[in-house]
Amino acid sequence: MIPYSCQSITQEDIDAVNEVLKSPFLTQGDAVPTFEQALCEYTGAHHAVAVNSGTSALHIACLALGLQADDYLWTSPISFVASANCGLFCGAKIDFVDINSDSWNIDVQLLEEKLEMAATQGRLPKILVVVHFAGLPADMDKIHQLSLKYQFRIIEDACHALGATYQGRAVGNCAYSDITVFSFHPVKSITTGEGGAAITNDLQLAQYMKMLASHGITRNNELMTHEPDGGWYYQQKALGYNYRLSDIHAALGVSQLKRLDDFINKRKKIAESYDNVLSGTLFQKPLRLQDRQSSFHLYVVLIPKTMNRRRVFDRLRQAGIGVNVHYVPIHLQPYFASQGFDEGDFPLAESYYARAISLPCYPLLTEEKQHYVTECLEKIINEEDCN
Numbered sequence: 001m002i003p004y005s006c007q008s009i010t011q012e013d014i015d016a017v018n019e020v021l022k023s024p025f026l027t028q029g030d031a032v033p034t035f036e037q038a039l040c041e042y043t044g045a046h047h048a049v050a051v052n053s054g055t056s057a058l059h060i061a062c063l064a065l066g067l068q069a070d071d072y073l074w075t076s077p078i079s080f081v082a083s084a085n086c087g088l089f090c091g092a093k094i095d096f097v098d099i100n101s102d103s104w105n106i107d108v109q110l111l112e113e114k115l116e117m118a119a120t121q122g123r124l125p126k127i128l129v130v131v132h133f134a135g136l137p138a139d140m141d142k143i144h145q146l147s148l149k150y151q152f153r154i155i156e157d158a159c160h161a162l163g164a165t166y167q168g169r170a171v172g173n174c175a176y177s178d179i180t181v182f183s184f185h186p187v188k189s190i191t192t193g194e195g196g197a198a199i200t201n202d203l204q205l206a207q208y209m210k211m212l213a214s215h216g217i218t219r220n221n222e223l224m225t226h227e228p229d230g231g232w233y234y235q236q237k238a239l240g241y242n243y244r245l246s247d248i249h250a251a252l253g254v255s256q257l258k259r260l261d262d263f264i265n266k267r268k269k270i271a272e273s274y275d276n277v278l279s280g281t282l283f284q285k286p287l288r289l290q291d292r293q294s295s296f297h298l299y300v301v302l303i304p305k306t307m308n309r310r311r312v313f314d315r316l317r318q319a320g321i322g323v324n325v326h327y328v329p330i331h332l333q334p335y336f337a338s339q340g341f342d343e344g345d346f347p348l349a350e351s352y353y354a355r356a357i358s359l360p361c362y363p364l365l366t367e368e369k370q371h372y373v374t375e376c377l378e379k380i381i382n383e384e385d386c387n
Ligand SMILES: *Cc1c(COP(=O)(O)O)cnc(C)c1O
Pocket: 052, 053, 054, 055, 056, 079, 080, 082, 083, 131, 157, 159, 160, 182, 183, 184, 185, 194, 195, 196
């Protein structure tokens, strides 16, 4: 089976991990700060906090921005469930803004209308989690302007978008957000096995997130309530977690990050080939915009409304192509239904879901394999026997 995504590991990656294994520190050594520094250099942001998953990063980001019980967190219904769960971890309430049917990101017009309505009802969100779906940056400029008017904080869920650019700058620079979150799961742009990071330009947010990722403990004198009792001393100042990334994982991240641009270029090439096969057909391709460049974490195609998605999906799977669907709209998950959401609540997300298929897109996908995928796709396009 050709997977929809997978990691690319070289001997260099293996050597980097081996080096840590032979060193005195498997955790809390040099590799994590080195990885954090490299993430700052790549994104242009001032501070990075590496943690053990993208989900952990979302959680500490919400906590650092003060999300509490009865606050609202809004996000996109077309995302991984963690984009919403992070709000529930804090006891907050979740709501969604429907997507734009071209970009598949949060629709700014709908966001503005929903904010206007929420303002009159006193139900404005404290945090908006903006997802750069499939790696295409959302309309950050406009969303940032709305955040100034309606006083909400912005977390960019850039778990798909490490290596993407917006207005010519790397996603993660936090020009239009408080915090940007990445994931380093093996299907993402780079991997640490499991892992994630929260990036910010705000020193206080960074220090607080660092503390929350390690039990709420600090060894930084400046953050203590009084002079340390001695060299052994630390203070717990908040209720934190153990969300630390190990040095074994971080070393893999440092090594992988060196090849990030190469990975993205390969993904772009694959996307261009799919674009060529699909142009002029009734299949809807990912949107391309002048002022931003997708990292192509996913290559999603929407099949024509006249075709049966399940049949197209099954046929590709039978042909050994590990297509996938990203995502079942979050509000339709049984757990969220129990929070009061229902079918029909976000119709654009639902009609997207009815037609979406993710095609294989990852750096190690050979031309030969991609050719096989496009051949199968062309058969489906031409025979139209999946109606
Ligand atoms: C992968 C992903 C996450 C969660 O990241 P993990 O590292 O798997 O915890 C969150 N949001 C989105 C959009 C993702 O794709």
